[in-house]
Amino acid sequence: MSPTTNPNHLAKRPAPRNGVLYADLCIIGAGSGGLSVAAGAVQMGASVVLIEKGAMGGDCLNTGCVPSKALLAASHAAHAVRAGKKFGVEAAEPTIRFQAVHDHVHGVIAAIAPHDSVERFEGLGVHVIQAAATFVDHNTVEANGQRITARRFVVATGSRAAIPPIPGLTDVSYLTNENIFELTERPDHLIVVGGGPIGIEMAQAFRRLGASVTVIEKIGILSKDEPEAVAVVRASLRRDGVDVVEGVGVTSVRRDGTAVVVELEGKPGAPATIRGSHLLIAAGRRPNIESLGLEAAGISTTPKGITVDERLRSTTNRRVFAIGDVAGGPQFTHIAGYHAGIVIRNALFALPAKTNYAALPWVTYSDPELAHTGLTESDARKAGHEVQVLMWSLDMNDRAQAERETEGLAKIILGPKGRILGATIVGPRAGELIGTWALAISSRLKIGALAGAVLPYPTLSEISKRAAGSYYTPKLFSAGTRRIVGFVQRWLS
Numbered sequence: 418m419s420p421t422t423n424p425n426h427l428a429k430r431p432a433p434r435n436g437v438l439y440a441d442l443c444i445i446g447a448g449s450g451g452l453s454v455a456a457g458a459v460q461m462g463a464s465v466v467l468i469e470k471g472a473m474g475g476d477c478l479n480t481g482c483v484p485s486k487a488l489l490a491a492s493h494a495a496h497a498v499r500a501g502k503k504f505g506v507e508a509a510e511p512t513i514r515f516q517a518v519h520d521h522v523h524g525v526i527a528a529i530a531p532h533d534s535v536e537r538f539e540g541l542g543v544h545v546i547q548a549a550a551t552f553v554d555h556n557t558v559e560a561n562g563q564r565i566t567a568r569r570f571v572v573a574t575g576s577r578a579a580i581p582p583i584p585g586l587t588d589v590s591y592l593t594n595e596n597i598f599e600l601t602e603r604p605d606h607l608i609v610v611g612g613g614p615i616g617i618e619m620a621q622a623f624r625r626l627g628a629s630v631t632v633i634e635k636i637g638i639l640s641k642d643e644p645e646a647v648a649v650v651r652a653s654l655r656r657d658g659v660d661v662v663e664g665v666g667v668t669s670v671r672r673d674g675t676a677v678v679v680e681l682e683g684k685p686g687a688p689a690t691i692r693g694s695h696l697l698i699a700a701g702r703r704p705n706i707e708s709l710g711l712e713a714a715g716i717s718t719t720p721k722g723i724t725v726d727e728r729l730r731s732t733t734n735r736r737v738f739a740i741g742d743v744a745g746g747p748q749f750t751h752i753a754g755y756h757a758g759i760v761i762r763n764a765l766f767a768l769p770a771k772t773n774y775a776a777l778p779w780v781t782y783s784d785p786e787l788a789h790t791g792l793t794e795s796d797a798r799k800a801g802h803e804v805q806v807l808m809w810s811l812d813m814n815d816r817a818q819a820e821r822e823t824e825g826l827a828k829i830i831l832g833p834k835g836r837i838l839g840a841t842i843v844g845p846r847a848g849e850l851i852g853t854w855a856l857a858i859s860s861r862l863k864i865g866a867l868a869g870a871v872l873p874y875p876t877l878s879e880i881s882k883r884a885a886g887s888y889y890t891p892k893l894f895s896a897g898t899r900r901i902v903g904f905v906q907r908w909l910s
Contacts, residue, residue, distance in 0.1 A: 428459055428541065428542020428543075429441075429459075429462055429463065429464040429542065430464055430542065430544065431464045431465070431466050431544045431565070432464070436564065437557075437564045437565070437566055438466060438544070438563060438564065438565045438566070439464075439565075439566050439567070440463075440464045440465060440466045440544070440565060440566075440567045440568075441458070441463040441464045441465065441567065441568050441569070441765075442454070442455075442458050442463050442464070442465045442466070442567055442568070442569050442570075442571065442764060442765075443465075443466045443468070443558055443565050443567035443569075443570045443571070444465065444466070444467045444468065444570075444571045444573060445468050445550045445558065445570070445571070445572050445573060445574055445709065446468075446469060446475065446571075446572065446573035446574040446575060446705075446741075446743075447467055447468075447469035447473045447474065447475060447533070447538075447545075447573075448474065448475020448476055448477060448478075448573060448574075448575045448741065448753065449474075449475060449477045449478075449741065449750045449753045449754060450571075450573040450575075450740040450741035450753030450754065450756055450757050451467065451469070451475070451571065451573035451740075451741075452467075452473075452474070452475075452533055452538070453753070453754050453757035453758075454571050454573065454740070454757045454760055454761060455467045455538060455541075455543050456538070456541060456543075457757065457758075457761050458761060458764070458765060459541050459542045459543050460541065461761070461765055463765055464544075465542070465543045465544065466543075466544045466545075466546065466565050466567065467538060467543050467544070467545050467546070468545075468546045468548065468549075468550040468558070468560045468565075469545070469546075469547060470547070470548055470549040470550070473530070473533045473534055473535055473538075474529070474530060474533035475575050476575050476576070476577075476594075477750045477753075478526060478529060478530065478533055479526060480594050480595045480596075480598065481594060481750070482750050483525060483526055483529060484522045484523075484525070484526060484598040485594070485598075485615070485618055485619070485622075485782070486782060487521060487522040487525040487526075488518070488522050488598065488619075488622050488626075489618060489621075489622050489782055490521075491518045491521055491522070491622075491626065492621065492622040492623075492624075492625035492626050493625075493784065494511075495511045495513060495625050495626055495627075496625045496657075496784065498510075498511040499511065503821050504821065513603060513626050513627045515600070515601060515602055515603040515626070516601045516602075518626065519598070519599075519600065519601045522598055523598075535547065546560045546561055546563065546565075547561075548560040548561035549561075549708060550709065551708065551709060551710040551713075552709060552710040552711060552713045552714035552716070553710065553713055554713055554714065555714050555715055555734055555736065556570075556714075556736055558570065567736075568736070568764075569736055569737075569738065569764040570714075570736055570737045570738065571737075571738045571739070571740060571760055571764070572706075572709065572716075572723060572737060572738070572739045572740070572743055573739075573740050573741050573743065573753070574704070574705040574706065574709065574743050575704075575705055575741055575742045575743060575753075576702040576703055576704050576705055576722075576742035576743065576748060577593075577595065577702065577703055577705055578593035578594055578595060578698060578699070578700075578701075578702065578703070579700055579701040579702055579703040580593075580698060580700075580703075581610070581667075581698070581700050583610075583667050583668075583669065583670055584668070584669040584670070585669045585670040585671045586670050586698075588670075588671070588672065589670055589671065589672045589677050589696065590696075591670075591677075591696040591697070591698050592695060592696060592697045592698070593697070593698050593699070594615060594699070597619065597697060600695075603623070603626060603627055603628050604623065604628045604693075604694050604695035605628065605629065605693075605694040605695075606628065606629040606630070606631070606692070606693035606694045606695070607619075607620070607623050607628050607629070607630045607631075607693060607694070607695045607696075607697060608630075608631050608633065608677065608679055608691055608693040608695070608696050608697070609630065609631065609632045609633065609697045609699055610633050610667055610679070610696065610697065610698050610699065610700055611632075611633075611634065611697075611698065611699035611700035611701070612632050612633075612634025612636075612637070612638030612639065612640075612661070612663065613638075613639065613640075613699060613700075613701065614639065614779075614781040614782075615699040616632060616634070616638075616697070616699035616700075617632070617638060617639060617650065617654070617781060617783050618781065618782050618783060619697060619699065620632045620654065620659050621653075621654055621657060621659060621783055621784060624654075624657050624658055624659045625657060629658075629660075629693075630658075630659045630660065631659070631660040631661075631662060631691050631693065632654070632659060632660070632661050632662065633662045633665065633667060633679065633681065633691070634661075634662070634663050634664075635664070635665065635666040635667075636663075636664070637663050637664065638650070638651060638661060638663060639781060639787065641793075642781070642787055642789055642793070642841065643789070643793055643794065643828050643841040645808075645826060645828055645841075645843075646787050646789075646826065646828065646841050646842075646843035647787070649785060649787075649824055649825055649826065649843045649844075650781070650783050650785065650787050650843065652824070653783065653784060653785060653824065654783070662681070662687060662688070662691075664684065664687075665681050665682050665684050665687045666681070666682045667679055667680070667681060667682075668680045668681065668682055670696065673692070675694070676692050676693065676694060677692070677693055677694070677695070677696045678690055678691070678692050679691045679692075679693070679696070702742060702748050703720075704721065704722035704723075704742060704743045704745070705742075705743060706718055706722060706723065706743060711723070714734050714737060715733050715734045716731045716733060716734050716737055717731065717732055717733040719745060721745035722739065722742070722743045722744055722745035722746075723737075723739035723743055723744060723745060724745065725738070725739050725744050725745065727771035727772050728759065728763050728769060728770065728771055728772075729744060729756055729759055729760055729763070729772065730763070738760045738763070738764065740753055740756035740757060740759075740760055741753030741756055744756065746772070746774070747774060747777055747779075749777075749779055751778070752777070755772075756772070758770075759771070759772060773859075775791060775858060775859065776790055776791055776855045776856075776858035776859040777790065777791070777855075778790040778851050778852065778854075778855045780847065780848035780851065782848065784845075785822070785824060785825050785843055785844045785845055785847065786843070786844070786845065786846060786847035786848050787841070787842075787843045787847060788841070788842050788843070788847035788848045788850065788851035789839070789840070789841045789842075789851065790839065790840050790851050790854050790855040790858060791830065791837070791838055791839030791840060791854070791855075791858045792830055792838045792839035793830070793839055793841070794806055794828070794830050794839070796839075797830050797832070797838050797839060802832045802838060803832060803833050804830060804831070804832065804838070805830075805831040805832075805888075806828065806829070806830060806831070807827075807828070807829040807831065807864075807884050807885070807887050807888055808826060808827070808828050808829075808884070808887075809826060809827045809880055809883045809884035809887060810825075810826050811823050811824065811825035811826055811827075811844045811877075811880060812824075813880075813883065814875075814877060814879055814880050814883070815874070815875040815879075816875040816876055816877050816879070817844065817845070817877060817880075819875065820845070822844065822845045824844070825842070825843045825844025825845070825847070825880075826842075826843055826844070827840065827841070827842045827844075827880045827881060827883075827884040828840070828841045828842075828884075829841075829854075829864070829884050829885065831864060831888065834863065835863040835864040835865060835888060836861070836863055836864075837854065837857050837858050837862060837863065837864055837867075838858070839858070840854035840857075840858075840881075842854075842880065842881075844877065844880070845877060846877060850877060850878055850880070850881060853867070853878070853881055854867075854881065864885050864888045865885075865888075865889075867881055867882060867885035868882065868885035868886040868888060868889060870882055870885075
């Protein structure tokens with residue numbers, strides 16, 4: 418940022434009075450959401466205190482989105498070497514230097530870290546305190562011996578891996594997203610407990626980097642997504658050599674020498690035990706709220722996080738907002754950024770901005786990627802909508818054929834009169850394609866808007882247009898249409 422954009426000496430500063438620091442806004446947590454609020458608020462003229470006890474950038478930068486996608490990039494590179502044969506390009510099995518993979522992952526973190534650093538935010542005019550924060554009353558927080566009173570508070574402390582109460586788990590060493598990216602040696606056999614997005618992404622990444630991998634999921638992998646799309650991802654995992662065990666719970670875990678042994682529920686066709694070298698727990702998330710002294714501030718909570726209204730205000734302390742994972746709703750980095758905008762409008766401009774998740778997108782960065790926005794078919798039917806489903810296979814897409822990546826589909830959920838309720842795409846770069854549908858839903862467009870769009874050829878994005886166009890196929894090629902065409906042609910002659 419140039420000095421003239423927001424010069425440090427012109428930024429409004431928190432004011433100390435009688436040992437207490439007074440600010441317009443006090444933000445607890447310097448992850449994605451907290452940083453977005455801090456940067457926006459200070460540049461709009463508010464005095465801001467930002468408190469962070471851990472690493473700036475939070476989970477996303479240090480142990481979540483950034484390192485996981487960097488690791489996936491390495492795994493894609495290894496897979497590309499193996500997959501070249503189908504194009505007539507043959508190479509030997511790639512050599513994986515796992516220390517170099519580790520260095521790549523941490524190099525990516527280091528490249529992004531300056532954007533989230535203390536130095537950058539202090540340069541913007543934010544007062545940064547690197548310490549744990551605790552509420553002492555309804556409008557005061559204490560951090561590192563300093564008391565801060567603010568007009569509004571924002572709790573943006575995020576979440577951490579939930580550790581299930583598996584007997585024996587506390588007696589063995591295990592990995593979570595918080596330490597798996599510290600590995601400098603490749604696991605021989607990684608056992609993943611949990612088949613959600615984190616578990617699936619890590620399973621495929623480590624398999625393609627040469628580890629044996631088993632995924633254990635009590636319900637079914639990616640259970641929130643459309644089953645047709647999940648089937649495509651499951652098949653890809655199994656082609657890669659990932660052992661996917663579904664519908665079976667873990668009864669206990671124990672250490673046997675250098676190995677970890679996972680005992681499973683008895684089920685016909687399923688193994689009784691799985692023996693591996695490393696264990697990854699990817700069984701959901703838990704909000705970081707325990708040490709904040711929320712009771713002293715009269716802030717109501719549930720096991721999911723702070724109880725908030727549609728404006729993200731605490732229902733029991735209107736001075737306090739909660740954003741991101743700690744707000745008890747969808748747990749995605751882009752939701753934290755979305756929340757930041759809502760809080761800024763409420764806290765700085767007193768505008769009654771509210772959350773609306775009707776077009777909420779999410780992506781599992783497997784290969785192929787699985788992306789979704791809006792309602793699934795099941796959710797739409799449960800909500801009482803009159804549902805029409807459009808399907809289009811990726812093998813009908815010329816770009817996919819050229820790249821030999823034809824496993825995938827688009828599934829579109831419509832309500833009455835062509836109203837778009839939801840969309841799922843599974844295929845290469847599906848995360849880049851789903852934005853069109855998220856925009857269509859948030860703009861309340863009907864299916865004709867996408868069916869009539871002119872898209873470049875040949876691109877993967879044509880799958881959206883083709884799926885939308887299939888809505889009109891029954892009418893366009895009906896007997897009634899043929900009669901109309903025949904009549905018009907006779908009249909023209």
